Amino acid sequence: MTGLNDTIAAIATPAGTGGIGIVKISGPDAFAVSDKIVRLKSGEKLGALRGFSARLGKAVDRDGSLIDEAVVLVYRGPKSYTGEDTVEIMCHGGEIVCDRVLRQALENGASMAGRGEFTRRAFVNGRISLTEAEAVCDLINAASKQGEAAAAALSDGALNRRIQEMKDKVLELQAHITAWIDFPEEDVDEIDPKLLVDGIAELHWELSRLSDSFELGADLIRGVPTVIAGSPNVGKSTLLNLLAGAPKALVTPIAGTTRDVVEQKVRLGGTALLLADTAGIRDSDDPVEQMGVALARQKLEQAGLVLAVFDSSRPLESNDLDLIEALRGRRVIPIINKTDLDARLDPTPIESALGKAVYISANDPSSLESLDKAVASILKTANLDPDQPILANERQRGCAVRARDIIADALNAAKTTTPDVVFALLSESLEALADLSGENVTESVLDEVFSRFCVGK
Numbered sequence: 001m002t003g004l005n006d007t008i009a010a011i012a013t014p015a016g017t018g019g020i021g022i023v024k025i026s027g028p029d030a031f032a033v034s035d036k037i038v039r040l041k042s043g044e045k046l047g048a049l050r051g052f053s054a055r056l057g058k059a060v061d062r063d064g065s066l067i068d069e070a071v072v073l074v075y076r077g078p079k080s081y082t083g084e085d086t087v088e089i090m091c092h093g094g095e096i097v098c099d100r101v102l103r104q105a106l107e108n109g110a111s112m113a114g115r116g117e118f119t120r121r122a123f124v125n126g127r128i129s130l131t132e133a134e135a136v137c138d139l140i141n142a143a144s145k146q147g148e149a150a151a152a153a154l155s156d157g158a159l160n161r162r163i164q165e166m167k168d169k170v171l172e173l174q175a176h177i178t179a180w181i182d183f184p185e186e187d188v189d190e191i192d193p194k195l196l197v198d199g200i201a202e203l204h205w206e207l208s209r210l211s212d213s214f215e216l217g218a219d220l221i222r223g224v225p226t227v228i229a230g231s232p233n234v235g236k237s238t239l240l241n242l243l244a245g246a247p248k249a250l251v252t253p254i255a256g257t258t259r260d261v262v263e264q265k266v267r268l269g270g271t272a273l274l275l276a277d278t279a280g281i282r283d284s285d286d287p288v289e290q291m292g293v294a295l296a297r298q299k300l301e302q303a304g305l306v307l308a309v310f311d312s313s314r315p316l317e318s319n320d321l322d323l324i325e326a327l328r329g330r331r332v333i334p335i336i337n338k339t340d341l342d343a344r345l346d347p348t349p350i351e352s353a354l355g356k357a358v359y360i361s362a363n364d365p366s367s368l369e370s371l372d373k374a375v376a377s378i379l380k381t382a383n384l385d386p387d388q389p390i391l392a393n394e395r396q397r398g399c400a401v402r403a404r405d406i407i408a409d410a411l412n413a414a415k416t417t418t419p420d421v422v423f424a425l426l427s428e429s430l431e432a433l434a435d436l437s438g439e440n441v442t443e444s445v446l447d448e449v450f451s452r453f454c455v456g457k
Contacts, residue, residue: 002111009110011098012456018093023101025110026086034087036108038072051076059101067100068092082118083125116453129160130438137453138392143223143272149386150220159389163437170426173199177419200411207404214397217390219379223272227300230309231319235337238362240277269375306332313341324353333374337362399436403429
């Protein structure tokens with residue numbers, strides 16, 4: 001990791017061929033380094049330009065040979081993404097062109113930026129909070145439209161504002177306790193135990209709700225690992241093909257056709273499902289099928305959602321009953337397939353153990369509507385307010401849970417002990433909330449957070 005006094009550079013666009021490629025340079029010598037690479041048609045020097053200026057020029061090697069025509073954007077700190085002087089050199093996309101421009105930046109005094117280093121500098125320079133910085137990565141990696149909307153709200157400060165609101169409530173409670181303890185002889189109202197308990201209880205409810213949002217946040221932004229499970233020949237591969245909108249898996253009347261795991265990302269219920277079609281789970285003497293069943297069981301253990309498929313045209317068999325028992329208590333949507341055939345299945349054992357089933361024919365595209373509603377219901381994405389602050393990663397969840405648990409202790413103390421104990425616990429909750437917002441963050445935590453970013457952001 002470079003120091004804050006270093007000027008950093010990186011390619012800010014994805015590797016490969018594209019219409020535009022961008023090399024970003026940020027730091028105290030951004031203009032000086034860029035002036036050695038770019039010759040503006042106007043003859044101006046970049047350091048003489050106002051912020052938010054754009055100029056046409058040519059990117060050249062150290063010997064003056066042409067690399068490419070370029071549009072150069074200039075930002076002056078602190079009114080830039082990083083809070084520093086920044087230059088973006090926009091040339092034609094292509095690995096060779098961008099690599100040559102970047103090489104010139106490095107040879108002329110810039111250092112190679114690390115993962116997420118531009119955003120890290122924005123955080124260190126006070127341009128954004130840590131939760132807003134994390135949301136930048138989530139916005140880039142959002143797996144669905146609703147995930148993108150949630151990440152955009154977080155990058156706009158939705159979570160940070162909620163944290164500050166809760167901190168203000170804690171400070172207000174502490175101020176009242178302090179006034180009563182330190183100035184008992186003054187005209188300060190005695191603490192009303194009920195108001196104190198009610199205020200802390202409200203904080204506990206807010207933190208509990210925030211902590212519980214983690215699963216939804218992870219689902220929206222990263223997608224849900226989802227397994228299509230069931231006995232052989234219940235229509236799992238046909239269902240995968242229906243959801244994918246294309247023939248991704250072989251479909252035959254022969255039981256045990258699927259031996260390997262077929263994976264596909266689909267969007268359903270307002271989020272992305274990382275689908276895995278697995279081998280039909282049953283006992284088999286075929287060693288290859290046994291390997292497929294073992295993979296299916298492994299995927300089933302790792303799944304965040306299970307689409308459990310049953311065949312409407314045949315009674316439940318021992319393999320079906322075993323699957324039902326294995327899925328009790330899991331996040332599962334029971335699907336009764338082949339409703340276009342004569343019904344011979346009793347759904348009672350399925351719905352008693354796994355909840356209300358969705359009835360479909362995987363050969364009928366109109367079945368997607370009922371599946372979409374079922375997924376939105378179980379993932380709680382139906383009628384989601386995208387501006388509602390949510391937790392999006394384990395670091396945030398850990399801090400929020402710690403703050404919630406401390407507030408729970410404060411709530412109990414408010415009912416059973418003295419105000420000074422409550423005050424001390426409220427102080428601990430402030431520390432946990434400051435950890436959540438990033439105000440007390442350590443370098444090791446920052447290293448972990450920004451290691452998830454790509455180079456160039």
